[in-house]
Amino acid sequence: MSEGRPTTDVKPWADPNATPFLQIKNVTKKFGAFTAVDNVSLDIYKGEIFCLLGGSGCGKSTLLRMLSGFETPTSGQIIVDGQDQAGIPPYARPTNMMFQSYALFPHMTVEKNIAYGLKRDGLPKNEIATRVTDMLSLVQMDQFAARKPHQLSGGQRQRVALARSLVKKPKLLMLDEPLGALDKKLREETQFELIKIQESLGVTFVVVTHDQEEAMTLSSRIGVMTAGQIVQTGTPHEIYEYPQSRFVADFIGSVNIFDGRVIEDGKDHVVISSKELGADIFVPHGISGVEGQKLAVAVRPEKVRISKSNLSDLRNKVTGTIDEIAYMGNSSVFQVRLDSGKRVRVTQSNLTRDNDDLTWDDRVFVGWADDAGVVVAS
Amino acid sequence: MSAAPDTGPSSRLPGGPMIGRVLERLGLGGRGLVIAIPTLWLLLFFLIPFLVVAKISLSEAAIARPPYLPVWEWVDGVLSVNLNFGNYLFLLEDPLYLSAYIESIKIAGISTFIALLIGYPMAYLIARSPENQRNLLLMLVVLPFWTSFLLRVYAWIGFLKANGIINNFLMWTGIIDEPLIMLQTDFAVYIGIVYSYLPFMILPLYANLVKLDQSYLEASADLGARPATTFLTVTLPLSASGIIAGCMLVFIPAVGEFVIPALLGGPDTLMIGRVLWDEFFSNRDWPIASAVAIVMLFVLVIPIMLLRKAQSADEGAS
Known part of the structure; x- marks a missing residue:
């Protein structure tokens, strides 16, 4: 989903000799008896846009607040550019944060808001002026310098907040739901602008979001969080195509999951018998499991094929009846009720303009290629 | 057709349409009434006492009851006003x-x-x-x-x-x-x-x-x-x-x-x-x-x- 991004070609996380820019080591945060962040370890490299993705209450915001110093870890270590952040108050950290609510000072103009951080550093007046002007033009807010925040639209406030957090050239910029307050169309435009700005400045971004689409488009890597833990870290492609758990598969995009039991554990293949599917599933690689083990196979809707004719080239296929069809323009989504009773979601691209050979209550074959499914713990 | 005549907002006022219509003529709709109460309060308990005090401040002290001379007098068709600054x-x-x-x-x-x-x-x-x-x-x-x-x-x-x-x-x-x-x-x-x-x-x-x-x-x-x-x-x-x-x-x-x-x-x-x-x-x-x-x-x-x-x-x- 992040095609055309030059930074994705560089993968510092794959290089064992690369030094991480931000190291989170076994960080735990407890509020009373509640563990908000549970023993999280994470390495983030220079120039990355790293997204912490998770539902509300998963601990992603608490983790971010610990990075900026607003919360103190109960245990564990946070190291930025080789420097342990323990005991350093927020105002002395080399990081900046863009707040979810933007937190623009309502009694100051756009210009004064952006200059605020530079003034605190005691920079000379003319340098402050130059840097504020540069920042204003970077976020295309030149004409609004004299406005107060309440005279701006949501998108404009977002730009000012970004400018204010970037003007101090932080080593690390934390963004808390940076696009959450924008409407869909504006969000899509802003996403690409954010990436452009990040690339031009070379600042490392840590983004917190609950929006998986936002995470997919923005990030070089994603850390999926739930219940205070990071359950999987990887590129958007890895997270989407190779989810390591049922939770990740289910959380990112939509997915069909079939529970089953290993009945044949070969060296280069396994066969999983699934009552839910009403058939055996062939997996073309070995797994570290034993015969009889309970497992599940996850298949993305767009990798499932649907046809009235027997899908003779596929090993994994069953029959069913079309329950629902949702026409989305570029694609159609089918809900197929299998003979086993399970409902399966199938997405098909509308390659031709009139693609109406499939209709409600048609008997169809659904199936997927051997390597389309992913085995996850059940 | 025997549709009821449109009595306007006055019909919604308490006290029936009659009082409503009278109030309406005085320029007091439902909204006006809400503003009228504090206005009346201020008039009675702030403006009028203020004017009374202002009047006394412009009179002359005297041994009398009340202990000041009247500011204006009407004697034989002549109005005499004495403002004492x-x-x-x-x-x-x-x-x-x-x-x-x-x-x-x-x-x-x-x-x-x-x-x-x-x-x-x-x-x-x-x-x-x-x-x-x-x-x-x-x-x-x-x-x-x-x-x-x-x-x-x-x-x-x-x-x-x-x-x-x-x-x-x-x-x-x-x-x-x-x-x-x-x-x-x-x-x-x-x-x-x-x-x-x-x-x-x-x-x-x-x-x-x-x-x-x-x-x-x-x-x-x-x-x-x-x-x-x-x-x-x-x-x-x-x-x-x-x-x-x-x-x-x-x-x-x-x-x-x-x-x-x-x-x-x-x-x-x-x-x-x-x-x-x-x-x-x-x-x-x-x-x-x-x-x-x-x-x-x-x-x-x-x-x-x-x-x-x-x-x-x-x-x-x-």
Whole structure:
């Protein structure tokens, strides 16, 4: 989903000799008896846009607040550019944060808001002026310098907040739901602008979001969080195509999951018998499991094929009846009720303009290629 | 077709369509009525008394009942109007009045400032305390109002007098050998005013500070501001309207305060409230007393206008 991004070609996380820019080591945060962040370890490299993705209450915001110093870890270590952040108050950290609510000072103009951080550093007046002007033009807010925040639209406030957090050239910029307050169309435009700005400045971004689409488009890597833990870290492609758990598969995009039991554990293949599917599933690689083990196979809707004719080239296929069809323009989504009773979601691209050979209550074959499914713990 | 005639909004008023129509003719719809009640209140209890006092201030004192000469008289078809501006000129001539005004403003101003210094941290702490404790703390601030104001000021006499609680305690500990003179000084007046009006400072400040978004403070810290800088550049400017409201609520009544300087102040504590009382009850010079009151009102109009301006600026910003 992040095609055309030059930074994705560089993968510092794959290089064992690369030094991480931000190291989170076994960080735990407890509020009373509640563990908000549970023993999280994470390495983030220079120039990355790293997204912490998770539902509300998963601990992603608490983790971010610990990075900026607003919360103190109960245990564990946070190291930025080789420097342990323990005991350093927020105002002395080399990081900046863009707040979810933007937190623009309502009694100051756009210009004064952006200059605020530079003034605190005691920079000379003319340098402050130059840097504020540069920042204003970077976020295309030149004409609004004299406005107060309440005279701006949501998108404009977002730009000012970004400018204010970037003007101090932080080593690390934390963004808390940076696009959450924008409407869909504006969000899509802003996403690409954010990436452009990040690339031009070379600042490392840590983004917190609950929006998986936002995470997919923005990030070089994603850390999926739930219940205070990071359950999987990887590129958007890895997270989407190779989810390591049922939770990740289910959380990112939509997915069909079939529970089953290993009945044949070969060296280069396994066969999983699934009552839910009403058939055996062939997996073309070995797994570290034993015969009889309970497992599940996850298949993305767009990798499932649907046809009235027997899908003779596929090993994994069953029959069913079309329950629902949702026409989305570029694609159609089918809900197929299998003979086993399970409902399966199938997405098909509308390659031709009139693609109406499939209709409600048609008997169809659904199936997927051997390597389309992913085995996850059940 | 026997559709009911459209009686308009008057039919919705209580008292049936008849009264409604009469009120409507007077320009009073449902909305007008709501505004009319406070307007009437102000007219009856503020504007008319003000005009009466203004009239007396322009008359001449006399040994009579009431103790002043009428401002206008109707004798044999001749209306004679006697406007006596001498009372106002007299206020200018006698330095007693001018110094009483200045003293009142000084005492009220200093008291307001002290109340702000004490009230701001209290309001801030209440606003920052856990939500379930705030109401209890606010209750404690308001609790003194359950006792009569007069009684509470009297109670301070017991604390401050020569053989009062404070002096007895200090002498018992051996810090002092002879009692401090605290009662009947300006010091006692400051204590009385600050003590009595402190809740009026805390409540508007609290209402303002509790709304202050914590993320502004975090953003300020994140951008490199130390807590003291954050307070001066973010918290203080954002609570300006609360500060002005609190200061006005203390300053305005403190200027005209009579009870506190009378009970706690000394003979040389010259506040305009006491001068007014003396003119009215001791000298029975109603016209001069009225003139003193009218001038005091104008002295207070300026801060009241400042208050209104601050309030409207606050509404505009949020």
